[in-house]
Amino acid sequence: MGLLTGKTALITGAARGIGKGIALKFAAEGANIAFTDLEENKETEMEIAALGVKAKSYASNAADFAQTEEVVNKVHEEFGSIDILVNNAGITKDGLMMRMTEQQWDAVIAVNLKSAFNFIHAVTPIMMRQKSGSIINMASVVGVHGNAGQSNYAASKAGLIALAKSIGQELGSRGVRANAIAPGFIETAMTAQLSEEIREEWKKKIPLRRGGTVEDIANVATFLASDLSSYVTGQVIQVDGGMNM
Known part of the structure; x- marks a missing residue:
């Protein structure tokens, strides 16, 4: 009997990386998994289903309000409940403010922040009727402390933290909880592209002297x-090895 047996989790942007890691961990704990990405991902779907749970991939642009409503309705119809929502979909388009384009700003805010609004808006009536639910926003330590060259990304992640706090206040009386996870330097395919020198400099700033793993994030989720x-x-909850105490 796993920690999440009998629950259904909906995870956005979960075809790879941290989202996929969370999906696999949830499934190992007994949760049925519905997950979205820009395209259906049958390979990840089969990998999750192999853990003995129901799993289904949905193609959806998380930043699109109408598509989100449609997907959430399908998930609810096919799974019967939505007990957990993980807002994980995200992109980066880094640049210094003086060089940042409007398109770079708008794209990051739409995918990282508006998508969370879209999904929370769609699952709220379901979770209120159930009188239970857990909403988890995947933020970042830069949403807490900022980062030069990432004003769009940092603003979107700070928004996810404030959004979780606000929803926690709105829906607490109905048994629905909302929290945020703020990962630090996590070993993923994206960070693997950084030079060894940059990676080692990062680790020197971390009291635990290592990068985090996808499993570290999945465990907190x-x-x-x-x-x-x-x-x-x-x-x-900052999952950053003590980088930003």
Whole structure:
């Protein structure tokens, strides 16, 4: 009997990386998994289903309000409930403010922040009727502390933190919790592209002297998704090895 047995999780942007890691961990704990990405991903779907749970991939542009409503309705119809929502979809378009284009700003805000609004808006009536639910926004330490050259990304991630706190206040009386996770330097395919020199400089700034793993994030997400955190809402948990104490 896993921590999430009998629950259905909806995870955005979960075809790869941190989102996929969370999906696999949730499935290992017994949750049925519905996940979205820009295209259906049958390979990841089969990988999750192999853990003995129901899994289904949905093609959806998370930044599109109408598409999101449609997908959430399909998931609810096909799975019967939506107990956990993980807003993980995200992109980066880095640049210094003086060189940043309007398109770079708008794209990051739309995918990272508006998508979370879209999905929370769509699942709220479902979770309110259930009188239970856990919403998890994947933020970032730069959403807490900022970062030069990432004003669009940092603003979107700060928005996700404030959004979780606000939803936690709105829906707490209906048994729905909302929290945010703020990862630090995580070892992913994206960070693997950085030079060894840059990676080592990063690690020197981290008290635990290593980059985080996808599993480190997935473990905290599992805690927030499960009944172990039944009295935790409106919080942001930094998973960064102590980088930003």
